[in-house]
Amino acid sequence: MQQLWRWRKLWIVVAVVLLVALIYNTSQPRERLSFVERGLRDLMSPLQFGLTRITQAVGGVFDALRDIRSLRQRNAHLESRVVELQTEVYRLSELQRENAFLREALEFKNSTTHELLAAEVIGRNPMDWLSTVTINKGANHGVKKGMAVVAGNGVVGIVEEVTRFTSTVLLAIDPRSAIGGMVLESGDPVLVEGDADNPGFFILTPLDRDTVVNPGDVILTSGLSRLFPKRVPIGEVVGVEPANYNLSFVATVKPFVDFTHLTYVFVVLQDDIM
Amino acid sequence: MKITAMALLCLLALLLQTTVFSALPLRGSYPDLVTVLVVNLGILNGSYEGAGLGFVAGLLADLLVGRFIGINGVALGLVGFISGAAAKRLYRDNYVVPFFFTIVGTWVGRVLVLLGMALFGETVQWNLHLVRYIGLSGLYSALITVLIYRRFVKLNERIIYWDELVRRTG
Numbered sequence: 522m523q524q525l526w527r528w529r530k531l532w533i534v535v536a537v538v539l540l541v542a543l544i545y546n547t548s549q550p551r552e553r554l555s556f557v558e559r560g561l562r563d564l565m566s567p568l569q570f571g572l573t574r575i576t577q578a579v580g581g582v583f584d585a586l587r588d589i590r591s592l593r594q595r596n597a598h599l600e601s602r603v604v605e606l607q608t609e610v611y612r613l614s615e616l617q618r619e620n621a622f623l624r625e626a627l628e629f630k631n632s633t634t635h636e637l638l639a640a641e642v643i644g645r646n647p648m649d650w651l652s653t654v655t656i657n658k659g660a661n662h663g664v665k666k667g668m669a670v671v672a673g674n675g676v677v678g679i680v681e682e683v684t685r686f687t688s689t690v691l692l693a694i695d696p697r698s699a700i701g702g703m704v705l706e707s708g709d710p711v712l713v714e715g716d717a718d719n720p721g722f723f724i725l726t727p728l729d730r731d732t733v734v735n736p737g738d739v740i741l742t743s744g745l746s747r748l749f750p751k752r753v754p755i756g757e758v759v760g761v762e763p764a765n766y767n768l769s770f771v772a773t774v775k776p777f778v779d780f781t782h783l784t785y786v787f788v789v790l791q792d793d794i795m
Numbered sequence: 796m797k798i799t800a801m802a803l804l805c806l807l808a809l810l811l812q813t814t815v816f817s818a819l820p821l822r823g824s825y826p827d828l829v830t831v832l833v834v835n836l837g838i839l840n841g842s843y844e845g846a847g848l849g850f851v852a853g854l855l856a857d858l859l860v861g862r863f864i865g866i867n868g869v870a871l872g873l874v875g876f877i878s879g880a881a882a883k884r885l886y887r888d889n890y891v892v893p894f895f896f897t898i899v900g901t902w903v904g905r906v907l908v909l910l911g912m913a914l915f916g917e918t919v920q921w922n923l924h925l926v927r928y929i930g931l932s933g934l935y936s937a938l939i940t941v942l943i944y945r946r947f948v949k950l951n952e953r954i955i956y957w958d959e960l961v962r963r964t965g
Contacts, residue, residue, distance in 0.1 A: 540865050547864040548915035561858045565810065572814035580818050 622785045625673025629787070635750045637671075637787040638662060643687065651720055651780055652695045654678075658788060659686040667748065669789040675754040675777035676700060676742060677786050688788070693755070694721055694780055701746045702755050704732070705739040713740060713755055713774060721781075723756055723774035726764070734758055734772045750789060797958040801836070805852040808832045809859055824931035827901050829856055829867075831936050833875040834900035835944065838887055839951050842879030849875025863915060870907035874900045890941050897940040901933035 547555075554562070630637055640662075644655035658664050660683050670677040670690045678698060682689035691698055696717040702725070703710050709732040716724040725740065738758040744751025756774040764771045808828040816826055829852045837845025853871030857864045878896050885892050906929065913919045 540869060544863050544865040544869075544911065545915060547862065548912075548917070555864070558858045558864070561855070565806070565859060568810055569814050572810060573818075576815045576818045 618784065622673060626785065626787065629671070629673045633750050633753075636790040638664065638790050640664075640670075640688075640786050640788055642783050642786060651692060653681060653692060654690050654783060654786075656688050656690060656786060656788070657686070659684045659688050661685050663790055664688045664788050665791075668791060669749040670786050671749070671753050671789060672778045672783065672786050675756065676749060677778055677780075677783065679748065680788065690786070692780055693778075694723060694776060700749065700755065701743045702740045703743040704734055705741050706735075707733065709733070710743055710745070711740065716773065719773060721776075722759075723776060725758065725772040725774050727769060730769065732769070734761055734770070736760060740774055748789075748791075796961045797954055800954045800958075801848050802851065802855075804832060805829065805848070805855050808852070809856055813860060821935045822931055824928050824935055826935040826939050827904070827932055828936070828939070829853070830871065830874060830901045830904050831897055831940050831943075833871050833904075834878045834896050835893055835940060835947055836951065837875040837878030838882040838893055838896060839948065840879065840955075841883070842876045845875030845877075845879035846872045847875070849873070863912060863917075866908055866911040866915075867904075870904045870911065873907060874904045877903070890944060893940045893944050894937045897937040898933040901936045902929055905929040905932070 553559075626637075626639065638658055640656035640658040642654045643657045646653045656670070664680055664683055666680055666683050668680040670680060676693050678690045678692040678695070680688045681691040692715070693700055693713070694715045696715040698715045700713045701710065702713040710728040711732065711734070712726045712728055713723045714726070716722045718724075723740075725734065727734065736758050740755040740758065742749040742751060742753040742755060754777045756776040758772050759775045760773040761770055762772070763769070808831070812826070812828040816828065819825075833845060833849040833852055836848050849870075850868045850872035853867035853869065854865065856867045856871075861867055878900055882892060882896065887893075909919050909921070
């Protein structure tokens with residue numbers, strides 16, 4: 522041992538030379554790894570494999586936890602986007618409805634000589650949905666009590682009350698309402714009133730003994746009352762029954778106007794109404 | 796006993812470095828756990844032990860993942876030796892010594908390896924390596940040192956104790 526110690530400088534030189542030779546030798550391109558390297562790598566590979574798997578699994582959990590935050594943010598963003606788009610959808614369907622009404626209104630306006638004032642339904646009678654509606658035009662816009670109100674596809678009612686900026690319209694299907702009408706097919710005069718027993722429908726009574734009405738007949742305004750323009754559609758006969766008293770029959774008329782979804786109407790402006 | 800324990804520690808450090816910590820990069824750099832081990836054992840057990848452990852750990856690293864067999868052995872052997880020699884007169888119980896020794900040890904070790912590679916004909920991109928990898932890697936390793944230093948001191952004491960016990964009982 523002491524001898525080894527004595528020669529330590531020599532040993533160190535030998536070791537350094539061997540080491541340099543080893544490094545130099547392995548720095549050159551090699552066909553294959555040495556058996557020591559292969560053995561160590563093969564020995565360690567199952568451990569490395571296992572640890573890598575564990576690391577990946579743990580990393581996956583952390584990734585998922587990290588993702589939760591960004592997913593939450595993304596979810597909140599998308600939810601707000603859904604609300605935005607839903608609002609847009611509502612707006613567009615509203616515009617579509619308005620567009621359809623305006624098309625109808627344009628046709629109607631072109632077909633009549635009366636001056637019409639467009640108005641929007643802003644309220645309904647909460648006690649009786651099919652009795653009156655409030656529109657957003659009033660005295661300041663030229664609306665007067667008694668003026669007729671029509672929609673693109675038919676009669677709506679009569680202005681019952683007027684304020685400066687709004688009016689209340691008595692709907693034609695209310696039992697208090699009565700309109701002079703005529704049968705399109707024969708021209709016979711009839712009276713069209715709101716049907717108290719059958720809400721949402723008209724009841725028709727003939728004004729002439731000879732009047733004949735059949736289901737499917739179309740009833741228009743007669744224009745005799747001068748409130749309504751002539752030949753505004755009122756509805757279609759859906760049933761005819763024999764009547765009591767002296768009159769020959771009564772008929773049920775289904776209105777053309779959809780009173781439950783009334784949104785836009787026209788007030789027929791007339792100068793001769795006080 | 797001690798040699799076996801140290802060799803196992805080296806293998807564990809190598810394993811962790813090539814698996815767990817390869818999934819934990821810090822701005823593109825990875826910690827050098829083997830250097831952490833060598834520097835800290837050098838500080839605690841002196842320059843000869845540091846040098847021996849450094850050489851063995853470096854050689855294992857070369858055999859397991861390296862190409863120039865012996866180059867890490869030499870570099871880490873020197874790092875272990877310098878750590879032991881420089882820490883001789885320093886107070887080793889606070890974190891400042893191992894922290895800075897690990898930073899400098901990592902830098903020195905890596906630079907020595909790169910120098911050796913350049914010496915044996917390998918093209919080395921100095922700027923990229925030095926600034927990006929080595930600089931941050933030293934810091935990352937030093938942070939790990941701070942985290943494990945106390946436990947490491949206790950583990951070292953336990954190994955020495957058992958080594959002594961085994962030696963005495965024969």
